[in-house]
Amino acid sequence: MHRTGALFGQFKTLEQQKDTATLGMWVFLITEIMFFGGIMLAYTINRHVYFPAFAMGSNTLDLFLGGSNTVVLLASSFTMAMAVWSAQVGKKQLITIFLSLTILLGFVFFGVKYVEYGQKFHHHLVPGKNFDIFYCVNNPSKCEDIKPADLEKEAEELQKAVKADPDLNAHAQLYFSAYFGMTGLHALHMVIGAGLLFWLLKESVAGKFTAQYNTPVDIVGLYWHFVDIVWIYLFPLLYLIDRHK
């Protein structure tokens, strides 16, 4: 099928092409809703049944890092929306600037995630043979990045939690299965999004996007916002289970 300029051969008009691409992206996003939905179901049931373990797991997460990541992603949604606006009004240089900002914010997110995952690894909180929810409390010298006051609080919480659930370690592992499963899946989608953004950046620098033709920016924007929405839910579900104790 031959392509004439921006119009692909199977379409009759640019409007039909844009209409089709947009519908295609929305339909793809609802497949993603169902995809994440499955793991949300697993999370929901297990959180209810093993609440003490889930609360315990949640409280080991760094709220500052998680909250910062939430702010970073929301900001990246803003810059992405601005990139689309810039394309719609034909301000080519602004498109490049806003796309670059979005990518930058995405990489900040990755950086924070890397730190968080690293912490979990050191604290023996990755599901598998070495998983041990009691590790830091029993080995304070190995977990020097946790303040002694926080470690004391954690020890107290652990005592209470073990009374409520003698099998705490196994069930806390389920929490971290959910944590790594959900944030890992989310991060994978962000990596794909970052790849798409780099491609968009390349096209934008080449001046390909105009007020008449900006569909790729629009639909990658839809994808990026969706990834943001997933995090909007992940943040309270993983970080804020039981902070008020």
Add this chain to the structure above:
Amino acid sequence: MSTQVKAAELQMPEKHYINATYGIRSWLLTTDHKRIALLYLASVTLFFFIGGFFAMMIRLHLLTPSGYLLTPDTYNRMFTMHGVAMIFFFLIPSIPAVLGNFLIPLMIGAKDLAFPKINLLSWYVYVVGGAFTLWSMVNGGLDTGWTFYTPLSTVYSNSAVAPAVVGIFITGFSSILTGLNFLVTIHTMRAPGMTWFRLPLFVWAHYATSIVMILGTPVVAITLALAGMERLFGLGFFNPAMGGDPILFQHLFWFYSHPAVYIMILPSMGVISELISTFSRKKLFGYHFVAAASLAIAVIGFLVWTHHMFVTGQSTYAAVAFSFLTFLVAVPSAVKTFNWTATLFGGSISFDTPMLYTFGFLGLFLIGGLTGLFLGSLGTDIHIHDTYFVVAHFHYIMVGGAVMGYLGGLHFWWPKMTGRMYPEWLARISALVLFVGFNLTFFPQFLLGYLGMPRRYHVYPPEFQVYNVMSTAGASILAIGYLTPMIYLTWSAFFGKVAGDNPWPATGLEWKTQSPPLTENFEVTPIVTWEPYDFHNRPDLGLDVPGGGHGPRVVAPAHGDD
């Protein structure tokens, strides 16, 4: 005026999609939906053979009650891999990926699907997923049942579960991409004048199927991903030893796998609507009802999955609700069956091969569907769950229903796809052989199940041997019924009689183009002004009767001279 032109006068068109470009690269890198359909035809046929091989092993082994042929472990692998190959790699793609891909743009008057490159990607994704699964089949096999119940699949099985699960996960995306492509295409790519209610019911059926593919497949994807991670990395959602729940796996698995059976049957129903109308020379009875019923099946089909789990210890209240919904989902299928039958009434019926497959479908789908009600009924399910009754039920629907539709459709559109006709009398005999073989294989299985023979066991009580031998004998005849079309269809693609644009004649937009079609389908975008299945008001097809639908009937042309 007759549209029947003597065969000798017909010539293959000079340029068409097959000879438009040459070389293996032009096929492997094609974005033409028609070529992609043929790529899929080759790959699903390969998996049909693979699944058929495993079926043969099962039936040979079950000739005697005490398991003379295979060890128990190997037998488990046979039925598992038969199921995996047939369901994920043959039935689910078959009609949509072969006939849907080929016909939907033609039927709606478009040059191609909305996303031709994604269409090609979907085939490659299928091939990669298939490769992973094949690898697992020859490197340890799979013995968990195609349902992968945990914790057998995630913890205790010694078979190659992980690569298989990865393979099926990947292939799921092929399904999702196909469904997405079809859904968007049907919304945005219709020719001028092709309104929703002028669409052929084949297109409606694929629209409904696409809804199911899009909303259901992602759930099995995440489920298999979680199961794979449990097996490889020790995640514990489905493992009781870690506080997980095997029933959660079953909920997540069947949330997709039940709608999956509608992915398998809806396209076949779409084919049947086309065939029954064409070979009765009559407008389909209750077009709107059939279209609505397709959507109803797609939606209600998502509400019944727990009927696979009645004996798992689920809550009684949930069981009652799902049993009721299961009865409800039978209603739109019944509506369709009534409408098809009503189409026959007063029609001018001809018994060409596609119509023989259609009659086969009507009877066999009816039996399969009705036996589903016994299974959906809580009390009786206790007795027949996990017996050969279930096996017979779903084979009546999948083979008697879906495969009959697939073969009927393949024969009906073969002249459009290849420009040549298959040998009619050989094809009719083959269809009859298939019908006889099928019934001999699977009807005894209803009796076996009712009498208590469990499924997935490598041995059985000796009193069941007679029926098992009958079933195996039937399977051999069935195999002939499958092999014969494969041979003559392939032969006819090169040496069959040239068919012309519209050999039947039928009323769809696809029959207004040359056979085989041009790469871009239509030289000029058609403008649609006629209603579907209108056999009386189509002067352009030589089907016009003064006074419209109440005039003398158009007599079906005879095919006795091939």
Add this chain to the structure above:
Amino acid sequence: MSEHEHTEHIVSPGTYLVIILTLLGLTVLTVYAAFVDLGQFNIVVALTIATIKATLVVLIFMHAKFAPRRTKLVIIAGIFWLILLLGMTLSDYVSRMDYRGVQFPMSQTISQTLDQQA
């Protein structure tokens, strides 16, 4: 063939700014609410705020508010199916009398109702 002619509705940067500030504010609110003991309602509050945030992103950032009706139908279908998955599966767990020694909230009510009727 398009379903209707629509000139593109361009959302202004000012609107985007208002939305992002609202989203940030709601984020602060949800963290604050997590530190208040609301018992069973903590999760309700958290999910409600998250849903408000998600709605703002969908409607304004993703332009769903100005999209053709078909797009809105697709979005609603997706959300509906997610609710179907979660709701109907949970209906099994919730109505079991005993699941691993933990009673889901509704099963108490159901068993009490049944006892009353017996």
